[in-house]
Amino acid sequence: MVKLEIIVAPDPRLKAACEPVTVVDDEVRRLMDDMLEAMYEAPGIGLAAPQVGVTRRVIVVDVSGEDDGRQPLRMANPRLLAASEKTAVYEEGCLSFPEQFADVRRPEHATVAYLDETGTERQLEMEGILATCVQHEIDHLDGILFVDHLTSLKRGMIVRRLAKAKCVKPAGRVRA
Secondary structure, three states: OOOOOOOOOOOHHHHOOOEOOOOOOHHHHHHHHHHHHHHHHOOOOEEEHHHHOOOEOEEEEOOOOHHHOOOOEEEEEEEEEEEOOOEEEEEEEEOOEEEEEEEEEEEOEEEEEEEOOOOOEEEEEEEHHHHHHHHHHHHHHOOOOHHHHOOHHHHHHHHHHHHHHHHOOOOOOOOO
């Protein structure tokens, strides 16, 4: 497996729209597996291909609890078919925005269509944290970040904190 590096904002690659997967082949399956490995190592519950520098419409998600064992979902070309009018607010974070969290309102229930790791077309009705996570990851495929759902003030605060954290040098070094 290839160790993938997760891109941290601000980075223009996170705003790129992704190309559809034409066929789920060994290369796409390898990408899905490598993405899962990176997601689990981070640790996180979802990861989209652009977060590892790949502009393909691929996401992986696993919202299972520690006691449930891993239950990963691998999705190529996921698309929302339906979303409830009823919404829910979850505190979201993002592996591309380390240690940054904010409340985001999204549809509470959603139905998604996608190709699984075998290339089989599937539909999944979701609710709760799974629905939130899948919607968050699908947004990534369209260059939409969770901070884009926030007020400009909250978004600016998070982006400034991340930019500042990127500039911090390890202790013991002198900045010139």
